Amino acid sequence: MKNVPESRYIKVQPGCGIWAPAIRFYAGKFWIFFPTPDEGIYVTTADHPAGMWSEPRLLQAGKGLIDPCPLWDDDGQAYLVHAYAGSRAGIKHLLRVRPMAPDGSRLLGEGQIVYQNPQRHPTLEGPKFFKRYGWYYISAPAGGVENGWQVILRSRTVYGPYEDKIVLAQGETTINGPHQGALVDTPKGEWWFLHFQDAELYGRIVHLQPVRWENDWPLIGIEQDDLGVGRPVMSYRKPSEGSIIVPQTSDEFDQPQLGLQWQWFANHRDDWYSLATRPGWMRLFPQAAETNLHLQANFLLQKFPARSFAVETTMELFPKQSGEEAGLVVTGESPMMLGIRYDGSKNLVILRTGEKQEILADSISPAVKFCVRVQDGGLCSFSYAPNGDFIEVPHPVQARKGLWIGSKLGLYSLKRSAILAAGYADIDYFRFMK
Numbered sequence: 001m002k003n004v005p006e007s008r009y010i011k012v013q014p015g016c017g018i019w020a021p022a023i024r025f026y027a028g029k030f031w032i033f034f035p036t037p038d039e040g041i042y043v044t045t046a047d048h049p050a051g052m053w054s055e056p057r058l059l060q061a062g063k064g065l066i067d068p069c070p071l072w073d074d075d076g077q078a079y080l081v082h083a084y085a086g087s088r089a090g091i092k093h094l095l096r097v098r099p100m101a102p103d104g105s106r107l108l109g110e111g112q113i114v115y116q117n118p119q120r121h122p123t124l125e126g127p128k129f130f131k132r133y134g135w136y137y138i139s140a141p142a143g144g145v146e147n148g149w150q151v152i153l154r155s156r157t158v159y160g161p162y163e164d165k166i167v168l169a170q171g172e173t174t175i176n177g178p179h180q181g182a183l184v185d186t187p188k189g190e191w192w193f194l195h196f197q198d199a200e201l202y203g204r205i206v207h208l209q210p211v212r213w214e215n216d217w218p219l220i221g222i223e224q225d226d227l228g229v230g231r232p233v234m235s236y237r238k239p240s241e242g243s244i245i246v247p248q249t250s251d252e253f254d255q256p257q258l259g260l261q262w263q264w265f266a267n268h269r270d271d272w273y274s275l276a277t278r279p280g281w282m283r284l285f286p287q288a289a290e291t292n293l294h295l296q297a298n299f300l301l302q303k304f305p306a307r308s309f310a311v312e313t314t315m316e317l318f319p320k321q322s323g324e325e326a327g328l329v330v331t332g333e334s335p336m337m338l339g340i341r342y343d344g345s346k347n348l349v350i351l352r353t354g355e356k357q358e359i360l361a362d363s364i365s366p367a368v369k370f371c372v373r374v375q376d377g378g379l380c381s382f383s384y385a386p387n388g389d390f391i392e393v394p395h396p397v398q399a400r401k402g403l404w405i406g407s408k409l410g411l412y413s414l415k416r417s418a419i420l421a422a423g424y425a426d427i428d429y430f431r432f433m434k
Contacts, residue, residue: 003267005056006039012266012295014403019085020126020180022069023049031104033059033068037085041068043104060098060107064089070100071129071136071158078102079111079158081138083125093118095127095138097159114138114160115153121164123148126180135216138162141179145198145404149229150179152218168193168209168220171231175207178232183211183218186241193220195232201332201378201399203303203406210236249305250431253282258300262410265331266297273300282427284413286324293335293352301331301410304399305432310373311409314428317342317366323416325350326425328370330380332400332407338382338393339412340368340425349384353397360393361386374399378407 003009004017021034030046032053040061046053059068059080068082078100086092098111115124121142128139138153150168155161168178181195191211196204209220209232221230238244248259253275264272274283287298317326319342327339327350337352349361349368364386371390373381378399383390399407411430415422 001044001053001056004036005042005058006036009267010297012297014294015087020067022067022128022182024070024072026070026072027103031070033070033080035066035068035082037066037088038063041065041080041082045104059104064091067126069127069129070104071131072102073131073158076102078104079129080107081114081127081129083127083140085125086123092123092125093121095124095140095153097129112159114155115162115164117164121151124151128182130183133216136162137183139181139183141177141181141195142166143179144177145180146177148177148179150181150193150195150220154216165217166227166229167218168195168230168232171225171229173231173234175232175234178207178209186239188240190239191218192239193218199406201304201401201407202307203401203408207232208236208238209233247305249302250429251282252280252429253427254280258282261302263301263408264297265299265301268298272298278426280428284326284411284425284427286326286413286415286422286424288418289325289414289416293337294331294333296335296412296414299329299331299335299408299410299412301329301408303408304374304406308374308376308434310371310433311431312369312371312433313411313430314367314369315340315411316426316428317347317368318423318425320423321415321420324414324422326411326413326427328372328382328409329412330372330374330397330399330407330409332402336380336382336397336399337412338370338372338384340364340366349386351382351393360384361391372409374409 019035024031030049032044035041041059042056043059044053044056064085066085071079080100081097084091095115097114099108123144124142126141135154140151142151143149152167153162153164185191193209193211199205211218223231248261277283290296317340322344325339325341330336334354341348341350346363351358369385371383379396381396382393413425
């Protein structure tokens with residue numbers, strides 16, 4: 001999906017946008033149901049998971065409706081389970097199942113609350129709906145993002161009553177909050193549980209756990225306690241299907257489109273950048289700087305790829321007006337930015353940390369290299385090379401997480417005003433190193 005539905009997402013909306021989606025295959029096509037917690041539940045379809053996906057359609061409007069997942073039953077009836085966002089609806093421990101038209105065109109009523117037990121599971125969200133051997137199952141994370149646990153509900157009827165079982169928790173492991181994901185089965189009959197771990201400034205790290213079934217309950221991980229609660233594993237043999245594919249990080253900007261590792265900070269416009277104007281380079285066109293740069297929509301970012309790493313980029317600034325600027329950015333609670341700025345007569349190297357700005361060098365050439373080294377724990381050391389050798393910025397800065405997301409890093413290009421004609425910045429590469 002190119003952009004998030006609704007016009008307000010042309011602005012950065014911390015903590016908003018698309019929350020937990022569900023993807024399913026039914027009637028010869030792929031379906032994604034997803035929520036935006038302030039607008040409601042959307043659905044989009046495609047013939048192939050790589051797209052093209054249809055324009056998202058608002059299936060059910062409602063503030064606080066989150067984390068939908070469909071189920072098409074054996075008799076052709078369809079249902080949708082969803083949770084509620086405490087921040088919008090004032091409740092966060094209820095799961096509701098609603099009847100749905102089999103073609104996914106509309107919901108057919110309010111349905112029923114199928115589970116609530118705030119004493120046992122004070123937060124219950126992210127439900128996934130499936131059926132196996134006559135049992136209806138709802139898999140749902142409980143207890144909150146950082147330190148929660150995974151719950152399985154099961155019933156012989158779609159509206160319950162459902163019995164519950166905790167199937168995965170941290171225990172004595174280092175994997176906190178091993179929950180919020182989905183059970184999946186392979187063509188060879190293997191079962192796995194895909195989930196995340198909240199790692200603060202490193203974002204949400206994906207894990208894959210082995211699953212076996214016993215007495216029609218899934219047992220997750222390789223060790224269970226006396227109550228059948230599994231413990232997550234850090235390493236395990238991979239599923240028998242599929243090859244190992246390493247996600248892309250570095251970019252030489254020699255392809256006709258941006259790689260999937262890149263994310264804009266808000267809904268973007270195609271005229272923010274070009275990969276065709278100067279082959280082998282990405283051209284960034286500056287956008288007006290927000291008063292609060294934490295809300296700068298045209299930050300082009302990607303997730304931290306490892307606990308410790310370095311990244312280097314080379315860029316050239318071609319300004320038309322004083323105040324045009326481009327550089328390297330690390331986001332979180334507030335952005336940290338190392339860039340080149342034109343002041344009307346010469347180019348400056350500028351370091352921004354929070355609301356502070358520091359001029360590190362002046363009268364440099366329009367071509368400059370920037371680097372940031374991130375230590376385990378997120379301490380960032382910046383450097384720049386205006387003429388060859390890198391010059392270290394004296395004081396490292398601590399990266400911090402954002403709202404419901406980890407810290408990210410990438411590129412930016414700014415100007416002082418939206419009405420001013422502007423130049424551009426050309427980026428040669430963006431390379432990660434150990």
